[in-house]
Amino acid sequence: MSQIDTEINGSDEPQQRSEKLVDVSEAIRYRKRAQSAEQKQSLLEQELAESRGEVERLNKNFSQMTIERQLIENLTSAGVRDLEAAVIIGKARLENNGKATAADIVEQLKKEKSYLFSDSNLSGAVGTKTSGVKDKLSGTTGALERTAKKAAKSGSRTDLQEYLRARRNFV
Numbered sequence: 001m002s003q004i005d006t007e008i009n010g011s012d013e014p015q016q017r018s019e020k021l022v023d024v025s026e027a028i029r030y031r032k033r034a035q036s037a038e039q040k041q042s043l044l045e046q047e048l049a050e051s052r053g054e055v056e057r058l059n060k061n062f063s064q065m066t067i068e069r070q071l072i073e074n075l076t077s078a079g080v081r082d083l084e085a086a087v088i089i090g091k092a093r094l095e096n097n098g099k100a101t102a103a104d105i106v107e108q109l110k111k112e113k114s115y116l117f118s119d120s121n122l123s124g125a126v127g128t129k130t131s132g133v134k135d136k137l138s139g140t141t142g143a144l145e146r147t148a149k150k151a152a153k154s155g156s157r158t159d160l161q162e163y164l165r166a167r168r169n170f171v
Contacts, residue, residue: 067094070102078106079118086116144170 022030071090072083080086090105100108110117147166151159 067091067102071105074102074106075109078110080116081118082116086113089113089116141170 068087068091071094072087075083075086075090086109090102090109093105093108094100094102144163144166147159147163151163
């Protein structure tokens with residue numbers, strides 16, 4: 001406004017201006033509060049973005065674990081011999097073919113890689129002996145017979161005790 005306008009309006013306008021004006025110290029305080037609020041807002045937005053990224057990562061891990069669990073369940077019910085190898089192959093095939101389910105992959109593995117599965121339809125609950133485990137009676141029946149013959153031939157109490165210990169272990 002110009003000086004002429006202020007002179008025309010009279011004394012009412014200076015009173016209105018004084019009511020609208022704020023002290024400089026309060027204006028500085030308001031400005032600092034606004035700046036700190038803006039900083040807090042930017043920090044909270046960054047934290048929110050990080051949290052959303054972490055939630056997305058955790059959801060992806062959860063879905064992968066769920067798929068792997070389904071694959072393991074289907075493989076064990078199908079009677080797989082080498083679970084680790086079958087899971088690795090199955091996971092690779094699931095990643096390549098996003099539309100396939102775990103059951104489809106197991107059926108495909110049964111057809112293409114039948115050596116991973118046992119011949120009988122056991123559910124994998126009953127384990128078979130590995131080549132490192134030996135039958136107790138197969139190699140020791142000869143030793144048991146030898147100790148029995150030795151005890152019968154000698155009639156000695158120590159030989160009889162030895163035979164009874166050997167028999168106790170295998171019978």
